[in-house]
Amino acid sequence: MLKAFTAAFNAPEEAVSYPDVDTRKANHDKGLCMVEAYLDSEHGRMEELPLGVEVQLEEDLPEIPSPVLGYIDLVRPGNVPVDYKTCASTPDVQLEAFQHEVQLTLYQLLIESATDEKVEGRELVFLVKTKKPKIIVHRLPAATDQEKQRVLDIACAAVDGIYHERFHPQPGMHCAWCSYRAQCAKWTGGER
Numbered sequence: 529m530l531k532a533f534t535a536a537f538n539a540p541e542e543a544v545s546y547p548d549v550d551t552r553k554a555n556h557d558k559g560l561c562m563v564e565a566y567l568d569s570e571h572g573r574m575e576e577l578p579l580g581v582e583v584q585l586e587e588d589l590p591e592i593p594s595p596v597l598g599y600i601d602l603v604r605p606g607n608v609p610v611d612y613k614t615c616a617s618t619p620d621v622q623l624e625a626f627q628h629e630v631q632l633t634l635y636q637l638l639i640e641s642a643t644d645e646k647v648e649g650r651e652l653v654f655l656v657k658t659k660k661p662k663i664i665v666h667r668l669p670a671a672t673d674q675e676k677q678r679v680l681d682i683a684c685a686a687v688d689g690i691y692h693e694r695f696h697p698q699p700g701m702h703c704a705w706c707s708y709r710a711q712c713a714k715w716t717g718g719e720r
């Protein structure tokens with residue numbers, strides 16, 4: 529695994545530029561530390577065989593007027609979708625679960641639709657980039673029918689907004705990591 533990490537780091541799918549060789553080495557070493565920490569963790573040492581890795585699923589869910597496409601990092605026995613997240617500091621797992629509700633629940637809906645089987649849970653695995661990397665696993669129960677309906681309603685509202693081009697700015701904390709702030713700042717509401 530460690531060799532595979534270094535090989536992938538040295539031959540990225542898309543070119544990556546670093547300001548200098550020291551930064552490149554620091555990034556490589558930090559990544560290697562993260563992989564080692566994961567391999568040493570209970571999650572990394574699990575002996576069960578995964579049902580799938582990097583699973584691509586695409587379904588026309590009847591409730592959403594547009595296909596849903598998902599790439600699921602890992603599917604564990606019980607059809608449990610797992611998503612890996614990296615973060616700089618120890619996460620508030622309840623907040624993260626709220627923020628990733630749509631993603632995890634759509635994964636559940638995709639798996640249920642593809643297999644006609646139950647999903648027994650949903651899982652987030654955080655690779656925390658602290659000085660000594662930490663691995664935090666947060667298991668959630670499967671979404672209930674009500675929770676699934678909420679996510680479908682959110683998705684329908686989003687698709688409706690895209691179809692009708694409701695692209696007005698909605699400034700908030702999320703602007704801190706938005707790549708489109710310059711374009712957004714020029715938004716005037718239409719033709720003006």
Ligand code: SF4
Nearest residue numbers: 697698699703706712
């Ligand atoms: S800066 Fe980005 S996230 Fe913030 S309102 Fe504009 S488009 Fe949305």
